[in-house]
Amino acid sequence: SQQGEEDPQALSIQEGENATMNCSYKTSINNLQWYRQNSGRGLVHLILIRSNEREKHSGRLRVTLDTSKKSSSLLITASRAADTASYFCARETQGGSEKLVFGKGTKLTVNP
Amino acid sequence: DAGVIQSPRHEVTEMGQEVTLRCKPISGHNSLFWYRQTMMRGLELLIYFNNNVPIDDSGMPEDRFSAKMPNASFSTLKIQPSEPRDSAVYFCASSFRGGQGRFFGPGTRLTVL
Numbered sequence: 217s218q219q220g221e222e223d224p225q226a227l228s229i230q231e232g233e234n235a236t237m238n239c240s241y242k243t244s245i246n247n248l249q250w251y252r253q254n255s256g257r258g259l260v261h262l263i264l265i266r267s268n269e270r271e272k273h274s275g276r277l278r279v280t281l282d283t284s285k286k287s288s289s290l291l292i293t294a295s296r297a298a299d300t301a302s303y304f305c306a307r308e309t310q311g312g313s314e315k316l317v318f319g320k321g322t323k324l325t326v327n328p
Numbered sequence: 329d330a331g332v333i334q335s336p337r338h339e340v341t342e343m344g345q346e347v348t349l350r351c352k353p354i355s356g357h358n359s360l361f362w363y364r365q366t367m368m369r370g371l372e373l374l375i376y377f378n379n380n381v382p383i384d385d386s387g388m389p390e391d392r393f394s395a396k397m398p399n400a401s402f403s404t405l406k407i408q409p410s411e412p413r414d415s416a417v418y419f420c421a422s423s424f425r426g427g428q429g430r431f432f433g434p435g436t437r438l439t440v441l
Binding site: 317 | 431
């Protein structure tokens with residue numbers, strides 16, 4: 217598959233816990249991006265990490281990238297009920313193309 | 329900034345009818361993308377434009393699909409004739425080339441009966 221693959225497909229946790237979602241891909245990337253989608257809404261860009269970066273933070277979000285393993289992870293710390301959504305990784309391939317290939321997503325449920 | 333604007337938000341039509349989806353990207357963005365989302369196939373890139381020029385339309389499923397971008401502030405995706413398997417949510421997104429990610433519109437939910 218050309219798509220990134222997220223795992224798990226679904227994750228259910230309690231408020232206050234951390235949530236970790238993983239993404240794997242097969243070809244070399246220019247950058248990898250994470251998006252959130254609330255039910256019935258459009259996608260919202262969360263973080264972009266470039267191929268020469270290993271870790272990035274944004275508020276309660278932490279993204280890591282391991283290009284040798286062709287994998288990335290998104291960590292949400294101290295989760296809240298409002299974090300309930302689907303989370304997608306998307307890879308932009310090398311070569312100057314702006315094609316962004318999305319995975320199938322992880323459906324996160326944070327229980328109050 | 330109003331964000332990416334799509335219309336209509338919902339469209340219900342009968343098989344064989346022509347469907348036109350519209351998108352207004354964020355002012356100043358020079359790349360525009362059309363995506364389709366279904367449960368079975370996830371998010372698929374259909375076509376994208378840079379500076380109003382189609383760059384990659386390899387994701388357009390068939391000749392029944394066509395897209396235009398006559399100017400920097402407007403794009404259309406047309407399906408003619410529509411079929412039930414075209415039922416999906418169609419998203420438009422825009423970005424500034426080299427920028428930090430795509431800005432998505434709210435989507436158009438298309439149902440073809």
